[in-house]
Amino acid sequence: MSVTRITFCTWLLAASFSSFGFCGFYVAGDDTKLYNESSRVVMVRDGERTVMTMSNDFRGDASQFAVVIPIPEVLERGQINVGDGALIEQLDAFSAPRLVEYFDQDPCQHLRRYKRLLEAPAAAMDIMADESAAERKALGVTVAARHQVGEYDIVILDATQSEGLITWLTSQGYSLPPGARQVLGSYIRQGLKFFAAKVNLQRQQHLGYALLRPLQIAYESKRFMLPIRLGMLNASGEQELLVYAISKTGRVETSNYRSVFMATNNELPNYVREDFGNFYQAAFDKHLDAHGRQVAITEYAWDMASCDPCAGQPLSPAQLKALGVFWLTDNHTRSNPTFLTRLHLRYDQTRFPEDLMFTETGDRKNFQSRYVVRNPWLGESQCAEAHRYREYELPQRREQQSQVLANLTGWDIQTIRQRSGLNDTPQKAPWWEQLWLGMGG
């Protein structure tokens, strides 16, 4: 029997920065250890309606892929869709932390010219072989529905006991990690159903998609929740999760964990431009440390009708609808407000024992993780201001930027100073230097 690797979402969970990842975690059927350490999920929510898109960057053999997702209700065929992975990439680039670049003016000309550059962050079956109904009944597992959607074969399972569900899944070639029984049992008792999907290789070949496309589900539930518990069962250390929440009313925040904003609008040494990915990773990690690593970090919160600056191509109304923004009735995002929140979490079982619960707030204030580098003026003009600029202002600014960078990342200040071109401690300009400047004395 070929061994099937499974991913368990908890009704959501998703992709990854690393080589693969989908909806939480993989279960290696043999001794191979597979880790799903990051996920990307788009959650569109209004009232009790939710559309969830789970990014899938699985890179392995498609026959080895499977996913089980707890869901609040039995889904009809029309509630399941296969989306476009490129849209999630676009949403990610659009909302990613950004670096803005400015240029100093010639101090002698008193002319201001500027240019902005953007840099996207570096970070930027035969499903279920047929078995007898009697056997399923004995296990307390009911196949509530079977659907064929795109390259996936999907079954919706209704179980009454975790033991039976595990036995049934195991009989279908799934291999479950230790601890799955407890978590599945909890979801069963909470009245949740299970969505299990495998790739139909024939249809995948026929459709011609090399990579697995994201699965989308639409459901109604009072719970605005993202189950993460199953996904942590076979995770090694912390897992990375990016949630792109789209609502009508405003920013979305976690309600059972603290949400904090990422540091923003800091001016950094110029060399960060070439190393923005590493900088952001370090700054993110330090920010987590500063807040006890038990927080969701808001990296972006902005009305989708605008962006300033736009770190990526804004999504068109048609693209938003494809992501599940169901309230878009015409082509005007302004008359159909859509507010995007990007939440970034790094979680493990110790600090995040509970599933994530969210709340839609009325906060429509725009926020973005934005960092600035300022290019010095390198002209040769000679005047008192230019002298002051070169001798005092520039070194002082570099020192300040170095300190900001050291504070944000925890990197060694001496190394930063060296890389910023600061050899000595910058001197302050004498207080009297410009006292009679321009008075002809």
Added chain:
Amino acid sequence: MCYDPRIYQLCALTTLLWVGAVSRSFAVDVTDIVIGSGGLVISLIIVSRRPARRAVLSALISFLSLLLLLRVSEPWLLAVAIFIALASKKWLAIDGRHIFNPSALAIVAVCALTPAAWIAPGQWGHEAFVLLTMTVAGSLIISRAKRVDVSIAFLITYAALHFLRALYLGDPLAIVGHKLTNGALVMFAFFMISDPKTTPATARTRVAFAGAVAATAFIFETRWFIQGAPLYALVACAPLLRSDLFLCWLKSPNLPRWHPFNIARS
């Protein structure tokens, strides 16, 4: 004067606001405080033309509670909330006793009126430092106000219900621990439900009332997934406080207005 528990409560709430603003990055800014304070003054004048010192202290406590528990995207909503709180103290009262906890009612009402106001139960996090600050300050106040039993009964009932649920679901105790160490819950237990004006007079009835609020909050939270369930539960259970009137009406209009749920006149 020094023994007035309101003074302690005012100091504790101010400290918590400071802790929240500094270490929890609350979205409380100067505009919120200025506009809210304006609303506080105007509401005080409308509700009681010449407010007594006690009324001013009480109004300030309500205002600080709102700043700590209610999040708004429009600062004027804080002014509306404080007006609702003070108006409920004045006009939603029977025999001079409040029917609803004024701050809880204001928060629930404003959240129901507009999505621009919301409760953020996760804003206080689960860190020991904040919990310790709240517990120490809260213990001081409830012991001064002689309402230790309410807070303890609420926390024990709430904890017991979640513990039983975890046993039923087979969930690890870490989940129960995580729920119980929520700063917003601890804050509610020490600073909201313990309000002497809206708790029954006798220890036994206070414990029963706190248990009812905890059970209602548990149901709101686990059945309807309501954010800030304890606040809604406190408002929902308020009629229990005046069940004496209901019983009187049921039996006979001539019966004395006596019932163990009678509220203290403090």
